[in-house]
Amino acid sequence: QSVLTQPPSVSGAPGQRVTISCTGSSSNIGAGYDVHWYQQLPGTAPKLLIYVNNNRPSGVPDRFSGSKSGTSASLAITGLQAEDEADYYCQSYDSSLSGYVFGTGTKVTVL
Amino acid sequence: QVTLRESGPALVKPTQTLTLTCTFSGFSLSTSGMCVSWIRQPPGKALEWLALIDWDDDKYYRTSLKTRLTISKDTSNNQVVLTMTNMNPVDTATYYCARSRGVIVEVDYWGQGTLVTVSS
Numbered sequence A: 001q002s003v004l005t006q007p008p009s010v011s012g013a014p015g016q017r018v019t020i021s022c023t024g025s026s027s028n029i030g031a032g033y034d035v036h037w038y039q040q041l042p043g044t045a046p047k048l049l050i051y052v053n054n055n056r057p058s059g060v061p062d063r064f065s066g067s068k069s070g071t072s073a074s075l076a077i078t079g080l081q082a083e084d085e086a087d088y089y090c091q092s093y094d095s096s097l098s099g100y101v102f103g104t105g106t107k108v109t110v111l
Numbered sequence B: 001q002v003t004l005r006e007s008g009p010a011l012v013k014p015t016q017t018l019t020l021t022c023t024f025s026g027f028s029l030s031t032s033g034m035c036v037s038w039i040r041q042p043p044g045k046a047l048e049w050l051a052l053i054d055w056d057d058d059k060y061y062r063t064s065l066k067t068r069l070t071i072s073k074d075t076s077n078n079q080v081v082l083t084m085t086n087m088n089p090v091d092t093a094t095y096y097c098a099r100s101r102g103v104i105v106e107v108d109y110w111g112q113g114t115l116v117t118v119s120s
Helices: none
Strands: A008-014 A018-024 A036-040 A047-050 A064-069 A074-076 A084-094 A099-102 A106-110 B003-007 B018-025 B036-041 B047-053 B059-061 B068-073 B079-084 B093-101 B107-109 B114-118
Touching: A008 A018, A018 A084, A018 A106, A018 B003, A036 B003, A047 A064, A064 B047, A074 B059, A099 B036, A099 B047, B003 B093, B003 B107, B018 B047, B018 B093, B018 B114, B036 B079, B047 B068, B059 B068, B068 B093, B079 B093
Parallel strands: A008 A106
Antiparallel strands: A018 A074, A036 A047, A036 A084, A064 A074, A084 A099, A084 A106, B003 B018, B018 B079, B036 B047, B036 B093, B047 B059, B068 B079, B093 B107, B093 B114
16 A cells, blocks of 8 residues: 555546645655655656655656645646646655655546 | 666566666766665656665665565676566556666666566
């Protein structure tokens, strides 16, 4: 089972701002481990979107931003576009499991 | 340019052993810090990390599947192999191999994935 909890879905109109939460625990996010975010377009492999809490790889639009506080993290998408319709996953490291943990995933729908 | 490609059977029978190979290019698993993981995704469900092997041949496994998984590397041929024993229909998933530059850091490159169906 996933150790990081995300809302199943979020939606917004084009141009709006949406946020996705990622809630962990004291053995992962709360222990200080970094949070990373991935975007998975339909039928494709995940792609790194945000790394080390709030850093964007080259080529990722600055509409995407991340933050982390306590045992949670968030991904924000501002100026929502149709091409942002995808599944989004957070990821961290869990010391009690000695391995990666992924979030439950959030489907973003552009209305 | 970093690329990873998974290969293996598309269909396995229950109780059989699955063997998947990840063939990569653009980096070496003998370089300090380099790691390759296997991650799977059942149809319509979330990503699930399975195993990781690092440049120093240290291996890490998903706790709940540890008794069924073996990960190994062939550095000279740029390959990582995952075996999973006693396959069950619930193991039906797309299996990805992926690179990271550390054990606890982000996955920066993913393969395209290979769908494995477990059915008699």
